[in-house]
Amino acid sequence: MSMVKGTLIALGGGDDDCLIKLIKAEICSLGARIEVIASATPEASEAIRSGNAYKKAFEELGCANAHFMCIDEDNLVDTPANLERIKKAEVVFFTGGDQVRLANFLNGTELLRILRHRYHTDNIIISGTSAGAAIMSDRMIYDGYGHYSLIKGEMKTTTGCSFIRSVYIDTHFVERGRFGRLAHAVAHDPEYVGIGLSEETGIIIKEGDQVEVFGPGVVTIIDASEIRFSNTREVEENEPIAVENLKMHLLVHGYRYCLREHLFQAVPQEQSGAAVA
Structure with missing residues (x-):
C-alpha cells in the first residue's frame, strides 16, 4: 500500500477556533494558499457569508493567502479558474451544513478527482467541520436519530467524497x-471503522x-472487525438489530488509533505536543 502524503483534519462541529489554529500550525508557511468551500450551506447568501467569515478567520491568524471558492446551483464546480485554484491549494477547508448537498456538488467532478489525487501524492491538508468532516470517507451517514437508529431502515448512508476509505466519520456525536x-453502520459494514467526533x-x-x-x-472509535454475530442484513425493516462483540475505544489528545492494525496506542510525547500547537 503506497503512503498517503496528504493530511485530513476533521472537527465534530461547534466552536472551530481550535481547528483554524491547528491548520495554521500544520502549514509550512503563512503564505500557503487556502481555499474555503461553503457549498454545504443551502442558502447562497449564507454560504457566501460563511465562506468569507472563514477566509477572514484565517487572515486574522496571519494566513494572507486565503480565498473563498463559490460553488452552488449558479456557480459550476469545474470552471478552468476553480480547477487551477485547486491545483495550487495547500489547504482546502469545507464548512458545515448539509453533507449530502456538499457530496452531490463534488462527486463526479474533475475538481474532486484532482483533489483526491493530490491528497495521495502531495503534502496537502484537506480539512472540514461537521458536514465538511462527514464527507471525507467513501461512505457517510446522513440520517438516524437517537434510539430509533438501532432499528433496521432508520440509519441511512450514502456515497462520500472518498479521500479515505472504510471509515464512517460522524459529527456532533455525543x-x-x-x-x-x-x-449500526459499522455492524452492517464490519470492514469499516466508526469515528464519532464530539x-x-x-x-x-x-x-x-x-x-x-x-x-x-x-473521540469514539467503534470497531466491528471482531464481531461474532450480527443480524443487520437478515432482520426485517423496522425491527431492532442485534450485534455480538462490537468493540469501542474512547480516544483523547495524546492517544491515537491505527486504522489498518485496529490498534489503540499512546502518542510518543515529543509528537503529542506538536499536534495542537
Missing part, C-alpha cells in the same frame, strides 16, 4: 446522541492511517 447510528474536538489523519485527537473532548 451532543446529538449518534452512538446508535454509528454502531463538538470542538477532532482528528488528524496522517498517512491515511494514524488517527490522532485534538481539542478538549473525546
Whole structure:
C-alpha cells in the first residue's frame, strides 16, 4: 500500500477556533494558499457569508493567502479558474451544513478527482467541520436519530467524497446522541471503522492511517472487525438489530488509533505536543 502524503483534519462541529489554529500550525508557511468551500450551506447568501467569515478567520491568524471558492446551483464546480485554484491549494477547508448537498456538488467532478489525487501524492491538508468532516470517507451517514437508529431502515448512508476509505466519520456525536447510528453502520459494514467526533474536538489523519485527537473532548472509535454475530442484513425493516462483540475505544489528545492494525496506542510525547500547537 503506497503512503498517503496528504493530511485530513476533521472537527465534530461547534466552536472551530481550535481547528483554524491547528491548520495554521500544520502549514509550512503563512503564505500557503487556502481555499474555503461553503457549498454545504443551502442558502447562497449564507454560504457566501460563511465562506468569507472563514477566509477572514484565517487572515486574522496571519494566513494572507486565503480565498473563498463559490460553488452552488449558479456557480459550476469545474470552471478552468476553480480547477487551477485547486491545483495550487495547500489547504482546502469545507464548512458545515448539509453533507449530502456538499457530496452531490463534488462527486463526479474533475475538481474532486484532482483533489483526491493530490491528497495521495502531495503534502496537502484537506480539512472540514461537521458536514465538511462527514464527507471525507467513501461512505457517510446522513440520517438516524437517537434510539430509533438501532432499528433496521432508520440509519441511512450514502456515497462520500472518498479521500479515505472504510471509515464512517460522524459529527456532533455525543451532543446529538449518534452512538446508535454509528454502531449500526459499522455492524452492517464490519470492514469499516466508526469515528464519532464530539463538538470542538477532532482528528488528524496522517498517512491515511494514524488517527490522532485534538481539542478538549473525546473521540469514539467503534470497531466491528471482531464481531461474532450480527443480524443487520437478515432482520426485517423496522425491527431492532442485534450485534455480538462490537468493540469501542474512547480516544483523547495524546492517544491515537491505527486504522489498518485496529490498534489503540499512546502518542510518543515529543509528537503529542506538536499536534495542537
